[in-house]
Amino acid sequence: MTTTPSTAAADITPAPPRAVVTYRDDGPLAKAMGLLLSGQIPPLPPVIAGAFVMGALLLAGTAGRGDLAMFAPAVLLLLAGSGAAHDHDGRLDWLVPPILRLTEYGFVAFVGFGRSVPPVLIFALLGALAFHHYDVVYRVRQRVQPPSWLAAVGLGWDGRLLVIGVAGLLDAATMVFVLLAGYLWGVFGWESVTCWGAVPGGAPSPREGPAEAVPAAGQGSRD
Template sequence: MTPIPRSRVVAYRDDGTLSRGMGRLVAGQLPPLPPAIAGAFVTGILLIVGVGGTDGLAVFAPAVALLLAGPGSSHPHDGRLDWLVPPILRLTEYGFVAAVCFGHDVHPVLIFVLLGAMAFHHYDVVYRLRQRVYPPLWLATAGLGWDGRMLAVSLGVIIGWPDLVCLLLAVYLWGLFGWESSTCWLAAPRSGTEMAAPGTRD
């Protein structure tokens, strides 16, 4: 059985294994919003300064974002403005992937397909949670999380194969998210009054 997130906002974050591991180190004691803002700001600066070239500073943005925003993953996100954290993480992830891929001449169609897989997953999670159907924890792990996807794209740039890595990542994510989403919604109760119990799928 999948553990139920402490709040919908935590599920919206879409943290990977690394981010959740860093969150466990601080045991929920770190407020999530300031680190997320700091991670987005530093990522933006690194993209502006070093998006061109495999030795550019932009390849270090995922590590910086993870170190800053990751520890906040274990917080219950019950602050008045903590709902802003997931959109900030989405902006950081999408902005990094788009900027780095365009900066390293990845084909625009491939970039669109990769970003589309991420957006499909996040859109799917939003509508699941509106129906109280929580995504299983293994999906965030298998989907690499925002942190893992950024690191994968960065690794592709470092090893000099951004096109191949983005292609493999896009195919993998579409296959994973498409299959899991289809099976989830097909298994969901048809009754308007009967809701799927949170955390019952694993």
């Protein structure tokens, strides 16, 4: 079977800009920061700067200044949050979500191992985050938008990092990892099952139309 040029082009088409915004998984604080700046800040440079500063603070933490590293989420929020309201329509803006995932997972691991949290709890929390992020990406690819409230209830990358940073400062990391992992698995697991169960006739093919054209599961048609 011969592949037509149009088909080949469809196979390499990047995710639409608004899908990239969904992939960010911003919480209320990051969204408020973006709205404060009216979406005028390009998203990639501040995210790269935030990741660099966070890396420097974590490096300082490994050198014996562990409490200093706990302020890294606040710095990342101020920098990366500034571009949250942008359309993410730049050629390289698709890099923003992977960078945010790297910083989030890295900070969780840093606090967990640095504060002697049992490894099973660290991996349980990382597993909840990875499940959620994969689920969101797959939904958007299948034109099943996650509900607008999910990022807020799931705290967003910004809220989760701030909670973990405060837990590290208060030497309560183990308890917070238990509570946060249980909470996120419950929220993300329950919402995912109910969302996919509400999709009539299975998820449509990604090639049937843009992701933005389909409402979140559970929202009826307006026709």
